[in-house]
Amino acid sequence: MQDSCGRTIDYLRLSVTDRCNYRCRYCMPAEGVEKRAHGDILSLEELAEIAAAAVACGVKKIRLTGGEPLVRLGLVDLCRMLRAIPGVEELCLTTNGSLLPRLARPLREAGLDRLNISLDTLRPDRFAAMTRLGTLQAVLDGIEAAEAAGFHDLKFDTVLIGGFNDDEIGDFVDLSRNHPWEMRFIELMPMGPCASWDKGCFLPGETVLERVPELAPIQAQGVARRYRLPGAKGTVGLISPVSHDFCADCRRIRVTADGKLKGCLHSREEISLRGLHGQELVDAVRQGILHKPQRHHLAERRSDTPRNMNQIGG
Numbered sequence: 213m214q215d216s217c218g219r220t221i222d223y224l225r226l227s228v229t230d231r232c233n234y235r236c237r238y239c240m241p242a243e244g245v246e247k248r249a250h251g252d253i254l255s256l257e258e259l260a261e262i263a264a265a266a267v268a269c270g271v272k273k274i275r276l277t278g279g280e281p282l283v284r285l286g287l288v289d290l291c292r293m294l295r296a297i298p299g300v301e302e303l304c305l306t307t308n309g310s311l312l313p314r315l316a317r318p319l320r321e322a323g324l325d326r327l328n329i330s331l332d333t334l335r336p337d338r339f340a341a342m343t344r345l346g347t348l349q350a351v352l353d354g355i356e357a358a359e360a361a362g363f364h365d366l367k368f369d370t371v372l373i374g375g376f377n378d379d380e381i382g383d384f385v386d387l388s389r390n391h392p393w394e395m396r397f398i399e400l401m402p403m404g405p406c407a408s409w410d411k412g413c414f415l416p417g418e419t420v421l422e423r424v425p426e427l428a429p430i431q432a433q434g435v436a437r438r439y440r441l442p443g444a445k446g447t448v449g450l451i452s453p454v455s456h457d458f459c460a461d462c463r464r465i466r467v468t469a470d471g472k473l474k475g476c477l478h479s480r481e482e483i484s485l486r487g488l489h490g491q492e493l494v495d496a497v498r499q500g501i502l503h504k505p506q507r508h509h510l511a512e513r514r515s516d517t518p519r520n521m522n523q524i525g526g
């Protein structure tokens with residue numbers, strides 16, 4: 213269905229947990245992460261019921277996210293439940309990749325179509341410093357497991373952070389030469405822990421084009437402007453929510469792991485879906501779509517949501 217700005221909404225980002233096995237510095241605080249009781253988090257059945265209500269409102273694509281979705285018990289069962297909903301054309305997942313060695317194959321068998329893997333640096337020391345709890349090797353093993361399980365059109369999401377990984381732009385772009393992957397650079401959005409970071413950390417996506425002038429534009433896809441190196445197997449994407457916002461073309465709604473429908477990533481407005489069933493639930497999702505905010509206010513360096521990114525799902 214269309215929202216009040218005439219945008220077609222057909223993409224649901226469904227968060228299955230706010231927990232994570234990492235503590236990326238821009239996303240989560242090091243300590244004091246409030247642990248929700250299990251009962252505060254939507255059950256698998258509730259998640260599937262909400263997904264079905266969103267499909268009844270026109271959603272065709274579902275992306276599972278978190279926190280780290282792979283730490284959620286029953287995730288494979290959930291994929292099977294979502295796959296069984298008539299009208300779900302694409303089932304995708306965004307992950308930090310570290311638990312794929314165990315889960316890539318069962319997820320594939322349960323009907324997951326696509327995987328996006330977040331990877332901010334190719335240097336083991338930087339990786340450990342940024343994630344606080346992770347190792348690069350675990351993600352590299354996860355990538356191998358994903359390919360072995362049949363996920364060939366992988367996309368990688370690298371948050372561009374001035375002074376941290378901008379000297380690795382060329383290394384990430386190079387990976388697109390011999391792999392059929394999309395290497396994407398995301399502008400850091402000022403919210404949660406990184407909202408107070410130095411101005412120099414926030415680089416425009418154009419930095420990538422300045423550093424790698426051989427990149428030639430190709431057709432955009434979703435929210436990413438896309439490019440290719442001459443003769444490369446893969447592509448490069450720029451997701452620029454700050455410098456080139458894509459709100460006018462936004463097709464998304466989000467549901468948080470505690471059952472709140474968010475029309476916009478950066479908005480404070482939420483509709484509680486918990487305890488609603490049947491037509492009541494469908495009507496609440498419809499209301500959320502109709503009242504979807506027009507755009508964000510990041511240009512004034514302000515996200516209006518009090519949530520950290522792990523409590524939304526990106």
Ligand SMILES: Nc1nc2c(ncn2[C@@H]2O[C@H](COP(=O)(O)OP(=O)(O)OP(=O)(O)O)[C@@H](O)[C@H]2O)c(=O)[nH]1
Nearest residue numbers: 304306328367369398434435451453462464477526
């Ligand atoms: N501002 C803004 N940023 C978003 C939105 N959706 C995703 N992002 C950011 O874009 C990055 C990539 O998102 P992904 O989870 O890979 O999903 P996607 O870009 O929809 O993936 P595809 O389905 O493969 O196109 C994440 O860092 C998100 O935080 C959005 O609606 N608004």
Ligand SMILES: C[S@@+](CC[C@H](N)C(=O)[O-])C[C@H]1O[C@@H](n2cnc3c(N)ncnc32)[C@H](O)[C@@H]1O
Nearest residue numbers: 278279280306307308330369400401521525526
């Ligand atoms: C919140 S994570 C959830 C899924 C999974 N844990 C992962 O890291 O892929 C989703 C995406 O949001 C990105 N992200 C988190 N905080 C961000 C911020 N302030 N600006 C831009 N992207 C951000 C992460 O890098 C990741 O690619």
Ligand code: SF4
Nearest residue numbers: 232234236239279308
């Ligand atoms: S970006 Fe993803 S992996 Fe990193 S702390 Fe946030 S939820 Fe966890």
Ligand code: SF4
Nearest residue numbers: 459462476477507508
């Ligand atoms: S900021 Fe809000 S309106 Fe803009 S693209 Fe993201 S979710 Fe959509």
